[in-house]
Amino acid sequence: MRERLIALFVGLTVAVLALSGIPRAYAVADLVHANELSKADRSADLIAAVITERASTGGVVTEVSLDPLVQRDESVEYVTSGGAVTRAGTLTQRPSSDDISVTRTIPGGGRLTLWRSGDVVEESVSDAVLPMVLLAVALLLASALVGSVLARRLSKPFAELASVADDIGEGRFDVEVPHYAIPEAEAIGDALRRGASRLDELVERERSLAVNASHELRTPIAALRLELEDLAMWPQTPPEVAEELRGYIPELKRLSAAVTQYLDTARDQRRASNGFGPDLPT
Known part of the structure; x- marks a missing residue:
């Protein structure tokens, strides 16, 4: 039960x-x-403005003049109206x-x-998403811990009730059933209390009935044995009948x-159920 509660709690988390996390x-x-x-x-606007100003003054755009304007992991390509191509930046091959x-x-x-390099974009995305991943892992660990504590607290009453049920099954009807704040556990406890009380009354009634019946039997049996012994010893009793009577006495x-x-x-059973040990032989 405890493992299922922990799994349920973690699964809900x-x-x-x-x-919530994936869309975010x-x-x-x-x-x-x-x-x-x-x-x-912004970088393209800045470089375009510099190229426009240099072209308006009759300057020539070269790789050396473009390099200081290009940021890390960026590359630019400037194609003039005449088809001349000037490249600058960190990317040495055609961008992907x-x-x-x-x-x-x-x-x-x-x-x-x-x-702008896609690797830089992926790195920025990873840096932004990493705290969310770490937070999710921390929440999972916290949910497992909290779920373990809650599962232990929720399963403890039912484990105790199972032990009480075992005691009742072994005939200890006076076992004390604890009270719980959990309604379901308290309902089971009430049922065990009522069942133990009824079983105790039923067993005690049957035991008393059997003992009373046995006491009622001992007197007639003793009286019958004495009668048979007297009849067997009576002089008027024929020897064959006396012998037959003596055969019934054992x-x-x-x-x-x-x-x-x-x-x-x-x-002995009654004394054991009341908390006493069996009688010692005399």
Whole structure:
């Protein structure tokens, strides 16, 4: 029961985290991606403004002039109106589809394209999502701990009630049944108290009936044995009848011994149920 309660508690926590955490993680990833795209737009606007100013003064745009304007993990490609291409930045090969790219048209002709590495975006997303993952793991561990404590507290009454039921099954009807704040456990406890009381009354009634019946049997048996002995010893009794009567006397003795043994057993059981040990032989 305890393991199932812990599993249920942890499962509910996982479900809540999945329903709330996964959409939030996607939202954070989209926010980070939008932030990186905004950075790329600002960088492209700045570089485009510098190129426009340099072109208006008759300056030449070179890789050396573009390098200081390019941030880490960015690359730019400037194509003049005449088709001349100038590249700068950290990317040595054509950017992949995962990279962020923005394009600006330069007044007077020409086109500027800026790429921001997709690895930087993924790293930013990981940095933003990592605290959420760590928080989810901490919540799972906390839920397992809290679930273990709650499961122990919830299962303890039922384990005690099972022990009480075993005691009642062994004939200890005077066992004390604790009271609990849990309604279901208290209902089981009430049922065990009523059942133990009824069983105690029933067993005591049957035991008393058996003892009384045995006492009632001992007197007639003893009287019958004495009558048979007297008849066997009576002078007017024929020898054959006397012999037959004497043959019944051992049977009556065995019956009387069986009744006596039953009475002793019933007495020992009654003393044991009352908390006393069996009588010592005298």
